[in-house]
Amino acid sequence: KMKFIIGIGGVTNGGKTTLTNRLLQTLPNCCVVHQDDFFKKPNQIEVGEDGFRQWDVITALDMEAMVNTVKGWQENPVKFARSHGVSLSPETMESESEQKGVHILIVEGFLIYNYKPLIDIYDKCFYISIPYEECKRRRSTRTYTVPDPPGLFDGHVWPMYLKHRKEMENNCNILEYLDGMTSSEDIYNEVSESIQNALLNRL
Numbered sequence: 001k002m003k004f005i006i007g008i009g010g011v012t013n014g015g016k017t018t019l020t021n022r023l024l025q026t027l028p029n030c031c032v033v034h035q036d037d038f039f040k041k042p043n044q045i046e047v048g049e050d051g052f053r054q055w056d057v058i059t060a061l062d063m064e065a066m067v068n069t070v071k072g073w074q075e076n077p078v079k080f081a082r083s084h085g086v087s088l089s090p091e092t093m094e095s096e097s098e099q100k101g102v103h104i105l106i107v108e109g110f111l112i113y114n115y116k117p118l119i120d121i122y123d124k125c126f127y128i129s130i131p132y133e134e135c136k137r138r139r140s141t142r143t144y145t146v147p148d149p150p151g152l153f154d155g156h157v158w159p160m161y162l163k164h165r166k167e168m169e170n171n172c173n174i175l176e177y178l179d180g181m182t183s184s185e186d187i188y189n190e191v192s193e194s195i196q197n198a199l200l201n202r203l
């Protein structure tokens, strides 16, 4: 059975979740792993010299647990789908014994290309970015489990984004860059087409 992993990375508030949800509605047998689900508890997040809790670093996340979740899908996508409430298409069910059908996993998050054990798992790597002003504006409308204290965006979030982006580009993934300023419909169409082509090449 063919397995296919799609990375949806990019800046905070770039539109990763919006795109991911749209793909989940349309791709067959598609499961998702959200990096946001692996944030440690607030009291486990270290406070930097700048006085801010350091949310935007890889150590703020339980990456071991995230990798294990991805491995769980790789080992048994059917079981994973069932235990995560993803319904499988009848075609896939029937062909289980015939080694046919495709299983897709979307890995979504702001640091999915900055952790060694995850770097080589992707069949497709997308990366959404938006400019500073728009990112700051969108972020100001969002409330996380722990709300941003004043100055966090300029003092921590954006500088860490720039740092990680540089690191990621040195890791030399084959990234497909998406402009998060275009409509979510256009972004979806572009990504959808790219995925369809990749799937066709693999069949």
Ligand SMILES: Nc1ncnc2c1ncn2[C@@H]1O[C@H](COP(=O)(O)OP(=O)(O)O)[C@@H](O)[C@H]1O
Residues within 6 Å of the ligand: 010, 011, 012, 013, 014, 015, 016, 017, 018, 019, 138, 180, 181, 182, 183, 184, 185, 187
């Ligand atoms: N293409 C887009 N154009 C304008 N706004 C968008 C677009 N995609 C998402 N948004 C908005 O930006 C905010 C962050 O979107 P979200 O998908 O949650 O981003 P992320 O998961 O990358 O943090 C939300 O308010 C969402 O409605």
Ligand SMILES: NC(=O)c1ccc[n+]([C@@H]2O[C@H](COP(=O)(O)O)[C@@H](O)[C@H]2O)c1
Residues within 6 Å of the ligand: 011, 012, 013, 016, 036, 039, 055, 056, 109, 110, 144, 145, 146, 157
């Ligand atoms: N989910 C949480 O518990 C939590 C708490 C505080 C900050 N955050 C923020 O989440 C961001 C990453 O998620 P998004 O890419 O969805 O914005 C980081 O910039 C981080 O500052 C998340």
